[in-house]
Amino acid sequence: AQTVTQSQPEMSVQEAETVTLSCTYDTSESDYYLFWYKQPPSRQMILVIRQEAYKQQNATENRFSVNFQKAAKSFSLKISDSQLGDAAMYFCAYTGTSGTYKYIFGTGTRLKVLA
Amino acid sequence: GAVVSQHPSWVICKSGTSVKIECRSLDFQATTMFWYRQFPKQSLMLMATSNEGSKATYEQGVEKDKFLINHASLTLSTLTVTSAHPEDSSFYICSARGSGGDLSTEAFFGQGTRLTVV
Numbered sequence: 001a002q003t004v005t006q007s008q009p010e011m012s013v014q015e016a017e018t019v020t021l022s023c024t025y026d027t028s029e030s031d032y033y034l035f036w037y038k039q040p041p042s043r044q045m046i047l048v049i050r051q052e053a054y055k056q057q058n059a060t061e062n063r064f065s066v067n068f069q070k071a072a073k074s075f076s077l078k079i080s081d082s083q084l085g086d087a088a089m090y091f092c093a094y095t096g097t098s099g100t101y102k103y104i105f106g107t108g109t110r111l112k113v114l115a
Numbered sequence: 116g117a118v119v120s121q122h123p124s125w126v127i128c129k130s131g132t133s134v135k136i137e138c139r140s141l142d143f144q145a146t147t148m149f150w151y152r153q154f155p156k157q158s159l160m161l162m163a164t165s166n167e168g169s170k171a172t173y174e175q176g177v178e179k180d181k182f183l184i185n186h187a188s189l190t191l192s193t194l195t196v197t198s199a200h201p202e203d204s205s206f207y208i209c210s211a212r213g214s215g216g217d218l219s220t221e222a223f224f225g226q227g228t229r230l231t232v233v
Contacts, residue, residue, distance in 0.1 A: 033220050043206060045224035091158060095220065101212060102149060103222055105158045
């Protein structure tokens with residue numbers, strides 16, 4: 001069975017600084033997708049970035065980028081130039097490309113941004 | 116991106132009554148819908164997966180008779196909490212996937228429903 005692990009329950013970063021959130025996963029599938037979702041206090045799930053396992057190039061979306069290490073099954077999120085609006089819960093998620101395509105979420109990391 | 120609307124955003128009901136939560140895909144056909152439950156400061160717990168026109172597949176430990184899921188059309192799924200009790204109070208979130216391209220690999224989330232049973 002697939003698992004997703006986020007080992008950092010909480011992280012803090014100074015405004016304008018850079019922070020990296022960690023995520024590891026376990027799977028026997030060769031093709032899959034990985035995501036980072038942000039959940040602000042409104043609790044609406046917002047897609048931050050996605051990575052397709054067959055793509056070696058790390059995904060980037062403006063200030064957000066990932067470090068995808070397929071062999072190590074690691075998928076970290078780097079937030080550059082942190083802003084107060086980045087404060088939220090961040091969830092790492094996995095989905096395969098066969099079967100029910102259900103998402104498996106990590107336990108989340110609460111990010112605090114300090115002014 | 117694709118839009119999923121969940122209604123109501125919050126609901127208070129009396130113990131013993133039933134409450135229905137709707138999840139609609141507004142601009143795409145949702146071949147698969149997922150229902151999650153989220154406890155405070157915790158992750159999303161998958162309750163069930165439903166495909167249009169089929170019976171929902173429930174995760175282990177989820178009471179299918181208490182949490183009735185219907186996915187009668189490609190744009191609507193409903194979750195009915197039957198004979199609700201205070202321990203059913205929680206935040207419920209739906210998500211939907213379509214077919215083809217990003218619609219098939221990304222889940223689009225509703226806004227969530229906060230259920231309080233008194």
